[in-house]
Amino acid sequence: MVKIAAKPKKPYPDFPLTAHNNGQWCKKIRGKVHFFGIWAEVDQALANYCEVRDDLQAGRQPRTTTSEPSLRDVCNAYLTRARQREEAGEISPRTFQDYYDTVRVLLGHFGKSVDPTQIRPTEFGDFRTRIAKDYSSSRLTKTVGVTRMILKWAYESDLIENAPKFGPDFKGASRRAVRAQKHKGEKKLFSATDINSILNHCDTTIFGMVLLGINGGLGNTDISSLREENLDLNAGWINFPRPKTGVDRRIPLWEESVAALKAIRELRPAASKPEFEELVFLTHWGNRWVNADVGGKHNDQLAAKFRKILEAAKLHRHGCGFYWLRHTFQTMGDEAKDPVATAHIMGHVDGSMGSVYRESISDERLRMVVDTVHSWLFK
Numbered sequence: 001m002v003k004i005a006a007k008p009k010k011p012y013p014d015f016p017l018t019a020h021n022n023g024q025w026c027k028k029i030r031g032k033v034h035f036f037g038i039w040a041e042v043d044q045a046l047a048n049y050c051e052v053r054d055d056l057q058a059g060r061q062p063r064t065t066t067s068e069p070s071l072r073d074v075c076n077a078y079l080t081r082a083r084q085r086e087e088a089g090e091i092s093p094r095t096f097q098d099y100y101d102t103v104r105v106l107l108g109h110f111g112k113s114v115d116p117t118q119i120r121p122t123e124f125g126d127f128r129t130r131i132a133k134d135y136s137s138s139r140l141t142k143t144v145g146v147t148r149m150i151l152k153w154a155y156e157s158d159l160i161e162n163a164p165k166f167g168p169d170f171k172g173a174s175r176r177a178v179r180a181q182k183h184k185g186e187k188k189l190f191s192a193t194d195i196n197s198i199l200n201h202c203d204t205t206i207f208g209m210v211l212l213g214i215n216g217g218l219g220n221t222d223i224s225s226l227r228e229e230n231l232d233l234n235a236g237w238i239n240f241p242r243p244k245t246g247v248d249r250r251i252p253l254w255e256e257s258v259a260a261l262k263a264i265r266e267l268r269p270a271a272s273k274p275e276f277e278e279l280v281f282l283t284h285w286g287n288r289w290v291n292a293d294v295g296g297k298h299n300d301q302l303a304a305k306f307r308k309i310l311e312a313a314k315l316h317r318h319g320c321g322f323y324w325l326r327h328t329f330q331t332m333g334d335e336a337k338d339p340v341a342t343a344h345i346m347g348h349v350d351g352s353m354g355s356v357y358r359e360s361i362s363d364e365r366l367r368m369v370v371d372t373v374h375s376w377l378f379k
Helices: 042-057 071-087 093-110 121-132 137-156 175-184 192-200 204-216 220-225 255-267 301-312 324-336 339-346 353-357 363-377
Strands: 024-029 032-038 237-239 250-252 290-292 298-300
Touching: 024 042, 032 042, 071 093, 071 137, 093 121, 093 137, 093 220, 093 290, 121 137, 192 204, 192 363, 204 220, 204 255, 204 301, 204 324, 204 363, 220 290, 220 301, 250 339, 250 363, 290 301, 298 301, 324 339, 324 363, 339 363
Parallel strands: none
Antiparallel strands: 024 032, 237 250, 290 298
8 A cells, every 4th residue: 555645744834835635735726726846846826926926926928938037027127217317407307207107006016027028918908907997187198108108118128138018908088988087076166265365374485385376386396306597587587497397487576585585595404415516406405395215205395385275275185285285386377378378387398289399489469478477376
């Protein structure tokens, strides 16, 4: 009679596999038992499990082993290059954060070890369906766009030999869906009364920030990146390329804005780092107000501070933030009926042929826009 060996115990309590009666290590995943190797080769069984675990848990057919870099390798390489571009001032910290957030979602869905060249079009479609359930139209479009950009970059950089096929379904939200969501949601708009109430709850530094937000549509990263060389307070102008797009902006300043910036100069703390010396706005500790940490976490102290001001002014509601000032400036600036001048102040990218041939916009047109907003706010 052949003596059957007793089933071995797990080598340690957290060992993920279980000994099966057939002599192999196994694990039940999504209702199905999978086998990974014989009892005697416990280390190899564990390695086999780890290799296909992400695919099995996600309900995918495990990929064959290839020499291609994993999806995690590709994403890390892209983030490294993106960080270099951010440090060079080519992209904003907010843009880097968008890339980082997309990578986390991408790896969480497909797994870190998957070969990106073996992701099928139907799986990209499934990925889109999943994120569409939780994301707004704009974030869905951004996530799809960044995913395509990362994998296209990997192919053109010779990190992977074959370009992934995304299929017909992996695309951003339709214009109809964007319009429907916009009509459904609350308008990102402050009233003149709202802004005056906000200003009444601000200290000197935040007071100046809010004025620049409604005076010229400056956003959080704009405020944090503004340098002394961009200011001409004697003449009352800001000349400041938008960090996100690099588009030149020339913004006429109200008298109130000039006075606030002069007051901020007197109160400005010492910079914590040499590269912060010329920044107009610094935190109490001498740091940038908006920054992407080494780990990729987006640190926006301006947003946090503004949220507290909204709560104090009893104006806080879902999704409301400092960037609403930019929406408000665009909306009220359009009342000047000069969309080209308004777009120039906002720093919008203009893809029209007119922008190719337009060499300048008169200061009078720019002043007309900000004066229209000023009259609305301080009527």
